[in-house]
Amino acid sequence: xxxxxxxxxxxxxxxxVVLVGFSAALYVLADSHLHRRLDERLEAAARxxxxxxxxxxxxxEWEPAGRPLTLAPGAFGEQxxxxxxxxxxxxxxxxxxPGAEDLLTEADxxxxxxxxxxxxxxxxAGAWWITQVRVEPDGPAPLPAANPRKHPAxxxxxxVPLGPVHTTLRTLAAALAGLTLVVLAVAxxxxxxxxxxxxxxxxxxxxxxxxxxAADLSDRLPVPPAADELADLGLAxxxxxxxxxxxxxxxxxxxxxxxxxLRTPLTxxxxxxxxxxxxxxxxxxxxxxxxxxxxxxxxxRRVVEALLFLARSEADAGLPGLERVDLATWVPDRLRTWADxxxxxxxxxxxxxxPACARIHPDLFGELVDxxxxxxxxYSRPGTPVVVRAGRDAAGTWVEVEDHxxxxxxxxxxxxxxxxxxxEAARRLxxxxxxxxxxxxxxxxxxxxxxxxxASEPGKGSRFRVRLPGADGRAG
Numbered sequence: 422x423x424x425x426x427x428x429x430x431x432x433x434x435x436x437x438v439v440l441v442g443f444s445a446a447l448y449v450l451a452d453s454h455l456h457r458r459l460d461e462r463l464e465a466a467a468r469x470x471x472x473x474x475x476x477x478x479x480x481x482e483w484e485p486a487g488r489p490l491t492l493a494p495g496a497f498g499e500q501x502x503x504x505x506x507x508x509x510x511x512x513x514x515x516x517x518x519p520g521a522e523d524l525l526t527e528a529d530x531x532x533x534x535x536x537x538x539x540x541x542x543x544x545x546a547g548a549w550w551i552t553q554v555r556v557e558p559d560g561p562a563p564l565p566a567a568n569p570r571k572h573p574a575x576x577x578x579x580x581v582p583l584g585p586v587h588t589t590l591r592t593l594a595a596a597l598a599g600l601t602l603v604v605l606a607v608a609x610x611x612x613x614x615x616x617x618x619x620x621x622x623x624x625x626x627x628x629x630x631x632x633x634x635a636a637d638l639s640d641r642l643p644v645p646p647a648a649d650e651l652a653d654l655g656l657a658x659x660x661x662x663x664x665x666x667x668x669x670x671x672x673x674x675x676x677x678x679x680x681x682x683l684r685t686p687l688t689x690x691x692x693x694x695x696x697x698x699x700x701x702x703x704x705x706x707x708x709x710x711x712x713x714x715x716x717x718x719x720x721x722r723r724v725v726e727a728l729l730f731l732a733r734s735e736a737d738a739g740l741p742g743l744e745r746v747d748l749a750t751w752v753p754d755r756l757r758t759w760a761d762x763x764x765x766x767x768x769x770x771x772x773x774x775x776p777a778c779a780r781i782h783p784d785l786f787g788e789l790v791d792x793x794x795x796x797x798x799x800y801s802r803p804g805t806p807v808v809v810r811a812g813r814d815a816a817g818t819w820v821e822v823e824d825h826x827x828x829x830x831x832x833x834x835x836x837x838x839x840x841x842x843x844x845e846a847a848r849r850l851x852x853x854x855x856x857x858x859x860x861x862x863x864x865x866x867x868x869x870x871x872x873x874x875x876a877s878e879p880g881k882g883s884r885f886r887v888r889l890p891g892a893d894g895r896a897g
Contacts, residue, residue, distance in 0.1 A: 429609065429613050437605055444598070456540075463501070463581065466503065467577050476558055478558055480571030481575050483505055483572075502518055503525070504516070506526075513572075528549070550581050622655070626643060638665070643655065644659065746780075752809060767804065772810070779889040785865050785868070793822040794822055801882065808824075819886055819888045821884055822884070823885075825882040830879055
């Protein structure tokens with residue numbers, strides 16, 4: 422079942438419930454109103470009949486000749502049937518309609534026997550609506566009347582047929598049923614048209630999504646002009662497609678640059694081996710070639726390891742086995758591994774005072790520190806200091822590496838941590854490198870739940886600061 426059909430069925434069912442409820446309520450109100458009108462009409466007729474009775478202390482005398490009776494037709498043109506009986510059920514007078522005497526006699530007997538409802542009587546001639554009024558002297562119990570026309574009390578019975586009311590109610594029910602069906606049919610047609618028109622942008626989006634392919638990521642979903650939820654949905658999906666397109670483009674550039682970085686050391690390594698194999702050489706030359714091959718292989722290994730680490734997804738970048746260490750003592754120990762470096766004397770550690778505890782993965786964090794120190798030593802002149810610091814403040818634990826190299830421009834700072842990026846100053850100085858060290862450092866910082874930032878000024882140097890959550894879990 423399509424969404425248009427489901428929405429149409431839902432709203433049609435809701436409208437049907439409303440219409441049926443309204444029709445039922447209107448029918449009940451009409452039925453109550455019509456029967457109330459009958460009651461009013463019968464009460465008026467009973468008062469007219471009662472006015473023809475002469476009430477005296479010694480009895481009640483029926484004198485219709487002295488007081489002419491004028492009973493208007495009912496609300497639906499029906500004639501009012503009436504009868505006057507004594508307490509013992511003896512008929513004194515009745516209306517002239519055919520069958521009125523039998524009808525009203527039966528009504529009186531049924532009322533006395535309790536075989537009918539207070540108002541309704543089902544007779545062979547149909548259903549009737551009946552009212553009875555008792556007329557009796559106002560004073561105490563009357564004395565035996567000397568006049569035979571006087572009675573202790575009179576019972577006035579007034580009735581009208583219910584046929585016209587029932588016909589009116591049936592007509593109303595048929596009209597309400599027909600109107601309900603017409604409204605539901607119109608609502609069904611109009612609702613489907615409205616739903617289809619409202620959901621047309623979704624169909625267009627689905628068609629555009631089906632036509633998209635991996636070869637061309639520039640296509641986007643059509644966004645409806647109205648500022649509604651569907652427009653928000655289209656904009657959200659297009660934003661997602663923009664981010665996916667950027668991610669695919671980064672992956673494409675990464676694959677191309679990675680293949681270039683892998684091809685260069687492999688080409689050099691194969692070239693050295695081919696030259697060495699062209700003819701027999703002394704042992705010293707073979708040793709020199711093997712040392713060159715070893716150096717190229719080492720560079721290749723570092724590039725491969727960096728690429729493998731950068732290729733890990735964010736979900737796989739979580740690092741188990743974190744250890745709580747004091748970076749104020751751990752960082753100086755790590756710097757001692759640089760003792761054999763030609764510029765080991767230029768590298769110093771300056772404690773910021775007090776412990777600087779954090780939870781780290783020692784091996785990977787060591788790679789981060791090595792990458793920052795190696796970057797500082799490569800891009801600063803010999804004899805200029807490279808200062809490493811570690812400390813803690815209200816925001817968390819931090820480690821920073823500062824050099825006095827050429828620095829980078831403000832337009833290049835945002836790209837320093839992108840894989841394979843090398844600044845204009847690095848290319849101008851001819852410093853060798855793959856452009857992966859800072860990218861690996863940034864990935865390690867992220868995996869540890871921290872951040873890395875750089876402050877640099879051309880001609881004066883750069884300062885890289887890594888912030889980590891403290892050992893108590895506060896983010897840096």
